[in-house]
Amino acid sequence: MPQAFTFARRFVDDVISSPINIFFVGLICYFSYKLIKKDNSLQASKDKNSKPKNQLSKMPKRDFTxxxxxxxxxxxxxxxxxxxxxxxxxxxxxxxxxxxxxxxxxxxxxxxxxxxxxxxxxxxxxxxxxxxxxxxxxxxxxxxxxxxxxxxxxxxxxxxxxxxxxxxxxxxxxxxxxxxxxxxx
Ligand code: HEM
The missing domain is CATH 3.10.120.10 (Cytochrome b5-like heme/steroid binding domain)
Structure with missing residues (x-):
C-alpha cells in the first residue's frame, strides 16, 4: 500500500512539474468526459426510440374491413x-x-x-x-x-x-x- 501511494505521489509530482503534462492530462480528461457524455446520450435516445416489445395489451376481439x-x-x-x-x-x-x-x-x-x-x-x-x-x-x-x-x-x-x-x-x-x-x- 505505501508503495502504491509513493508511485501515485511521484506520478502527480511529475504531472504538475510541467505545464505541458498538465495540459495533456487536462486534454485527456476533457475527451474522456465528452466520450462518456456522448455514450450516455446515445443510450438515452436509443431507449427513447425503441418501443419495448411485448408490451401491448391483448386486443379485444373485433372484425375488420x-x-x-x-x-x-x-x-x-x-x-x-x-x-x-x-x-x-x-x-x-x-x-x-x-x-x-x-x-x-x-x-x-x-x-x-x-x-x-x-x-x-x-x-x-x-x-x-x-x-x-x-x-x-x-x-x-x-x-x-x-x-x-x-x-x-x-x-x-x-x-x-x-x-x-x-x-x-x-x-x-x-x-x-x-x-x-x-x-x-
Ligand atoms: C430468399 C428468400 C427468402 C428467405 C431466405 C427467407 C427466409 C426466411 C426465414 C429464415 C424465416 C424465419 C423462419 C423462422 O424463424 O421461423 C422466414 C419466415 C417467413 N418468411 Fe421468408 N424467406 C424468403 C422469402 C420469403 C417470401 C418471398 C415470402 C413471401 C410470402 C416469405 C414469407 C415468410 C413468412 C410469412 C415468414 C414467417 C414469419 C413468421 O413466423 O411470422 N419469405 N423466411
Whole structure:
C-alpha cells in the first residue's frame, strides 16, 4: 500500500512539474468526459426510440374491413401489427422484426397477406386495395395459404375476421376468447 501511494505521489509530482503534462492530462480528461457524455446520450435516445416489445395489451376481439385493417401497420398504430390470412386477422405485433418497419415482411402489415403467401412474393402487386376473393388462384396456391395459416394459428392470436364487402361485423362478448386468443403477444 505505501508503495502504491509513493508511485501515485511521484506520478502527480511529475504531472504538475510541467505545464505541458498538465495540459495533456487536462486534454485527456476533457475527451474522456465528452466520450462518456456522448455514450450516455446515445443510450438515452436509443431507449427513447425503441418501443419495448411485448408490451401491448391483448386486443379485444373485433372484425375488420380491409380499410380498418390498414392503420395496424406498426407505424400509424401504437406498434400493433395485424395481418389478414384467409379471412382471419392475426395479431403479429410480437414479430415486429419480421413485419415491423424495415422488416423483410413489412409489406404484410395492416394488409390481407393471403395472395402474397399464395404466390410466395412480397411484391406490392400482391396487395389489393379492394377485397380480394382469391378466386383466380389455383387450388395448390390456396393449399399453400392454408399451410401458412396453420403456422400463424400456432404462433399468433386471432383478433377477428376480415370482412367481405357488405358483411356485418360480429359483436363479441368482452371475455370471449378462443384457444388462439390465449397466445402471448
Ligand atoms: C430468399 C428468400 C427468402 C428467405 C431466405 C427467407 C427466409 C426466411 C426465414 C429464415 C424465416 C424465419 C423462419 C423462422 O424463424 O421461423 C422466414 C419466415 C417467413 N418468411 Fe421468408 N424467406 C424468403 C422469402 C420469403 C417470401 C418471398 C415470402 C413471401 C410470402 C416469405 C414469407 C415468410 C413468412 C410469412 C415468414 C414467417 C414469419 C413468421 O413466423 O411470422 N419469405 N423466411
Amino acid at each position: 380491409l380499410e380498418q385493417l390498414k392503420p395496424y401497420d406498426g407505424v400509424k398504430s401504437d406498434g400493433r401489427i395485424l395481418i389478414g390470412v384467409l379471412g382471419q386477422v392475426f395479431d403479429v405485433s410480437r414479430a415486429s422484426d419480421f413485419y415491423g418497419p424495415g422488416g423483410p415482411y413489412s409489406v404484410f402489415a395492416g394488409r390481407d397477406a393471403s395472395r402474397a403467401l399464395a404466390t410466395f412474393s412480397v411484391d406490392q402487386s400482391q396487395f389489393k386495395d379492394e377485397y380480394d376473393d382469391l378466386s383466380d388462384l389455383k387450388p395448390s396456391q390456396i393449399d399453400s395459404i392454408k399451410e401458412w395459416e396453420m403456422q400463424f394459428l400456432e404462433k399468433y392470436p386471432v383478433v377477428g375476421r376480415l370482412l367481405k364487402p357488405g358483411e356485418e361485423p360480429n359483436v363479441y362478448e368482452e371475455e370471449e376468447t378462443s384457444s388462439s386468443d390465449k397466445k402471448e403477444l
